[in-house]
Amino acid sequence: MADLVKELVSGVVESALKEILKKTGGRKAATRRTKRRTRKATTGGILADIIEAAIRKPAKKQVSRRRTAASRSKVRRRLA
8 A cells, every 4th residue: 555655656746847847947958940031032143233232331330329317317226
């Protein structure tokens, strides 16, 4: 009888542990999502690409913006 109860309890504990590990980060390697690449219609070939590159504007340089006095005071209030 004691063996039967022990077996029953160990089975319940094992299944509970499996469920917990399944729900938490018990995975070996997470699959990485990849972005879908859209294909451009190739009508015109190399010449069209060269013309498009010549017309296209260059990328803008990113500029860091300074916080306003109000937002700086909010941060100071949160930290204090």
